[in-house]
Amino acid sequence: xxxxxxxxxxxxxxxxxxxxxxxxxxxxxxxxxxxxxxxxxxxxxxxxxxxxxxxxxxxxxxxxxxxxxxxxxxxxxxxxxxxxxxxxxxxxxxxxxxxxxxxxxxxxxxxxxxxxxxx
Numbered sequence: 001x002x003x004x005x006x007x008x009x010x011x012x013x014x015x016x017x018x019x020x021x022x023x024x025x026x027x028x029x030x031x032x033x034x035x036x037x038x039x040x041x042x043x044x045x046x047x048x049x050x051x052x053x054x055x056x057x058x059x060x061x062x063x064x065x066x067x068x069x070x071x072x073x074x075x076x077x078x079x080x081x082x083x084x085x086x087x088x089x090x091x092x093x094x095x096x097x098x099x100x101x102x103x104x105x106x107x108x109x110x111x112x113x114x115x116x117x118x119x
Contacts, residue, residue, distance in 0.1 A: 010107040011107055014078035015075050017100055018076075018088075018096075020032075020036055021033060021071075022075075025068070026070055028065045028066075029065070030065050034061060037054065037057055037109055037110045038109045038110065039053065041054070041110055042111075042112050043060065045060055073096075074089065075089050084100070086098070094118040095116070098113045098114070099111050
C-alpha cells in the first residue's frame, strides 16, 4: 500500500513539488516521489504509456530509481489559476510539465505529469 508518512515535507507551494521530486528521486525514494501525486494521478511513462494511480506510479518509480540516476534541473515558477497550477522543471535536453492541484489542507499535489515534453 502506498502511504504518505506525516513526517515527510509537503509542498506548501506548487514549485515545492519539483524541488521535492529532485530530492527524493536522487535519494532513490520511490514512495516519497509517489507521495507528491494525488492517489488517482496519471504520469506519462517512457514510450508514451499512461501510468494511472498511486500503486502503478510507485511501481514505475521503483523500477526507475532501482539504480538511482542523478536528476538535476531548474524548477520554473508555476503558472497559477485558483486551485490549479502548471509546474515545470528544465533539465539538460528537455523540460517537464505537470498539473498540480491545491489540496483541502492547502498543500499541493500533482494530478498529471509529462516528464519530458520535448522527447
